Amino acid sequence: MVDLETNYLGLPLKSPLVVSSNPLTYELDNLRQMEDAGAAGIILYSLFEEQIELAEMGFADYYQRHREEMPEPLRHIADMKEYNQGAGNYLAHTYQAKKALSIPVIASLNGYYSSGWTRYARLIEAAGADALELNIYYLPTKAHISGAEVEQMYVDLVREVTSSVQIPVAVKLSPYFSALANISKRLVNSGARGLVLFNRFYQPDFDIVNRAVVPSLDLSTSSELRLRLRWVALLTGQIEADLAITGGVHSVEDVIKSLMAGATVVTLASALLENGIKHLTTLTNGLDQWLESNAYTSVKEVRGLLSRAQIGDSAALERANYLNVLRTARSDD
Ligand SMILES: Cc1cc2nc3c(=O)[nH]c(=O)nc-3n(C[C@H](O)[C@H](O)[C@H](O)COP(=O)(O)O)c2cc1C
Numbered sequence: 612m613v614d615l616e617t618n619y620l621g622l623p624l625k626s627p628l629v630v631s632s633n634p635l636t637y638e639l640d641n642l643r644q645m646e647d648a649g650a651a652g653i654i655l656y657s658l659f660e661e662q663i664e665l666a667e668m669g670f671a672d673y674y675q676r677h678r679e680e681m682p683e684p685l686r687h688i689a690d691m692k693e694y695n696q697g698a699g700n701y702l703a704h705t706y707q708a709k710k711a712l713s714i715p716v717i718a719s720l721n722g723y724y725s726s727g728w729t730r731y732a733r734l735i736e737a738a739g740a741d742a743l744e745l746n747i748y749y750l751p752t753k754a755h756i757s758g759a760e761v762e763q764m765y766v767d768l769v770r771e772v773t774s775s776v777q778i779p780v781a782v783k784l785s786p787y788f789s790a791l792a793n794i795s796k797r798l799v800n801s802g803a804r805g806l807v808l809f810n811r812f813y814q815p816d817f818d819i820v821n822r823a824v825v826p827s828l829d830l831s832t833s834s835e836l837r838l839r840l841r842w843v844a845l846l847t848g849q850i851e852a853d854l855a856i857t858g859g860v861h862s863v864e865d866v867i868k869s870l871m872a873g874a875t876v877v878t879l880a881s882a883l884l885e886n887g888i889k890h891l892t893t894l895t896n897g898l899d900q901w902l903e904s905n906a907y908t909s910v911k912e913v914r915g916l917l918s919r920a921q922i923g924d925s926a927a928l929e930r931a932n933y934l935n936v937l938r939t940a941r942s943d944d
Contacts, residue, residue, distance in 0.1 A: 622715045627651065628879065629652040629717075642711060651715075653714065656719065658720055729772050780803055804853065806846070813829075831880075840869065857877075861882040866898050870913050875914070
């Protein structure tokens with residue numbers, strides 16, 4: 612029997628397999644099934660800044676009923692009612708989830724702007740969450756906003772949230788920074804205990820017949836994992852925080868690669884939406900068997916084996932990889 616025990620954000624977990632925010636986490640019954648199937652922890656679907664603000668303005672119901680009468684730019688603000696039922700319900704769900712499960716429950720706040728809504732972190736803590744994942748989803752589209760300003764906004768937001776709660780906070784961020792290692796360090800210095808790499812930005816599609824920009828949601832595939840592997844491998848040893856991978860973890864092999872990069876945990880959404888909650892059992896058993904058949908006695912032994920800090924040959928993860936890939940393509944001609 613291999614020791615799969617893991618410590619993430621100071622929380623003891625029975626394995627490194629954690630459920631990522633997704634709509635399956637909305638039902639208490641699903642949460643129980645996830646625990647039974649081997650989930651080591653669950654990150655609940657997010658409470659969105661937009662929901663909090665609409666509710667606080669006393670606007671949420673009016674907005675729902677009169678959307679068509681709104682000026683065009685305001686109609687695009689999603690009230691997320693189809694996805695979850697708002698702030699009060701979120702706190703109740705967190706509390707119920709905590710009561711129903713014995714594994715850690717991580718709540719998720721999703722926003723980008725540092726303002727009053729961050730005090731919901733305190734309410735989430737009071738509802739019993741073991742930790743908080745802060746998903747900062749901001750697309751800097753204005754030409755007058757600089758990268759430095761965006762980064763400062765992230766840092767301020769993380770500092771505001773981490774200083775208002777006792778529970779550990781992990782930050783889920785995107786890969787679109789010009790100096791990812793530097794901003795990672797700054798976020799950790801601002802109080803983040805973990806970094807979750809990477810947010811997937813869903814790209815809208817174009818409907819050429821109706822001449823409309825339409826939302827589109829594709830589940831991930833394992834090919835998306837490579838971006839995460841590289842960055843976790845590069846950051847491991849440089850950053851004093853737990854690193855979690857989100858995006859592209861589907862198979863046992865994906866889990867092992869993630870651990871070898873240096874990830875403390877992998878978090879799964881698409882794989883569960885595609886294969887069902889039972890996939891957690893397949894992955895947990897598969898991880899156990901793979902480690903055993905390769906003579907490892909614990910996950911700790913594989914963690915970071917292919918990180919930059921361990922392999923010595925950092926060039927393989929950096930620019931030289933690019934040159935090597937181009938060279939290989941040429942020699943295949
Ligand atoms: C339908 C769906 C809903 C999601 N909802 C949330 C959410 O509420 N908050 C969040 O931080 N991430 C959300 N995510 C992103 C996932 O948690 C995860 O980070 C992403 O899908 C990449 O992981 P995967 O490759 O395992 O799917 C959602 C993903 C999907 C597919």
